Amino acid sequence: MKGMILEMYKINEEIDKIFNELIELSEYIYNNPELGNQEFLSSKAHIDFLTKYGFKVEEHFIGIETAFKAVYDSNKPGPTIALLDEYDALPGVGHGCGHNMIGAVGTGTGIIISKFLDEIGGKIFVIGTPAEETNGAKVDMANQGVFNDIDAVLMAHPADESYASIQSLAIEAIEFEFIGKAAHAASDPEKGINALDAVIGTFNGINALRQHIESSARIHGIITEGGVAANIVPEKAVANFYVRATTKKYLTELIEKVKNCARAGALSSGAELKISNYEKTYDNFASNKFFDKLLLENMKKYDVEQLMDNNTSLGSLDAGNVSHKCPAVHPMFSISKTPLVAHTKEFAKATLTSYAYKQMKSIIGALSQTGIDLLTNADLLKKIKSDFDNAIK
Ligand SMILES: [Zn+2]
Ligand SMILES: [Zn+2]
CATH class of the missing domain: 3.40.630.10 (Zn peptidases)
Known part of the structure; x- marks a missing residue:
């Protein structure tokens, strides 16, 4: 040339x-x-x-x-x-x-x-x-x-x-699905296991975690399923999160802490937890x-x-x-x-x-x-x- x-x-x-x-x-x-x-x-x-x-x-x-x-x-x-x-x-x-x-x-x-x-x-x-x-x-x-x-x-x-x-940040798309037990919310509440409580517990845990993460990391989520009627104890509740960090290494560390928040939510409510990725990891x-x-x-x-x-x-x-x-x-x-x-x-x-x-x-x-x-x-x-x-x- x-x-x-x-x-x-x-x-x-x-x-x-x-x-x-x-x-x-x-x-x-x-x-x-x-x-x-x-x-x-x-x-x-x-x-x-x-x-x-x-x-x-x-x-x-x-x-x-x-x-x-x-x-x-x-x-x-x-x-x-x-x-x-x-x-x-x-x-x-x-x-x-x-x-x-x-x-x-x-x-x-x-x-x-x-x-x-x-x-x-x-x-x-x-x-x-x-x-x-x-x-x-x-x-x-x-x-x-x-x-x-x-x-x-x-x-x-x-x-x-x-x-x-x-x-650009590494990102993992993580889904938490909690399975509880339905029951009449007023007449038989003690027979129910509230899956929505597990999701709320997860959010509260993550909100507390946020104070102790690298400032460039991001955790943000939504509730995609939270029950079907206010008079039925929610049997199933699902939350989707994106977790982001500047390196794959820190992302891996952070993901484990986020999962622990969900595990704590499951433990406190008695719901079962399934963890999966709803989109690919970047x-x-x-x-x-x-x-x-x-x-x-x-x-x-x-x-x-x-x-x-x-x-x-x-x-x-x-x-x-x-x-x-x-x-x-x-x-x-x-x-x-x-x-x-x-x-x-x-x-x-x-x-x-x-x-x-x-x-x-x-x-x-x-x-x-x-x-x-x-x-x-x-x-x-x-x-x-x-x-x-x-x-x-
Ligand atoms: Zn875009
Ligand atoms: Zn774009």
């Missing part, structure tokens, strides 16, 4: 050729919000788009109906770079997390890099990863070795500020300082606005599991100059603004440049890989 300025010019020229179609793709996904694992229209739209631009697509990837793997192979030796698409929506607020843009950015970046691939060698994957908000497909993909032979993974998420590196995101630095430089080069140093938001991502299998980046790009709250209709609407599109173009440029840098600079890739090895060991 030639010098940086020519490359930047070439990349921007390729983005301009498909940018209106990428806006249409993002708006189509926005207008057809589909919940996790039901993203039939959304995954098909990406598959059609990638097929049109010369990718070979494997549908129903790893047996998940709305997952796919699209490949562009130069048939010349070189690294393998993967872009990850998301396209699941949220109940009630549609694309309140902006995953309509994540898909457009991943698919767009994959296509842009593919335009240069015959010249520079290597392989590009664009992988469609359903259900990030609930039962993240990336967890199964990571467990099944999908990322083991990939040299680097890139994706980007919309937000109200921009960051090259992110922090790892914390393992960031890579060389990869983040390269990306940050390219975000500046391509004029990603509202670029901040430190990301302090504490969510959880299924991309965390990917980051423990191969070097990965998950930057945020701002789509609004005023503060936005994720998982709201306002956030969804912000994905349709001209500022969001301007930023989408910049982040596609930055990710494409980063991918091309890795494909053409073996030393850089080596550094990133050794940083990954050290961090994961």
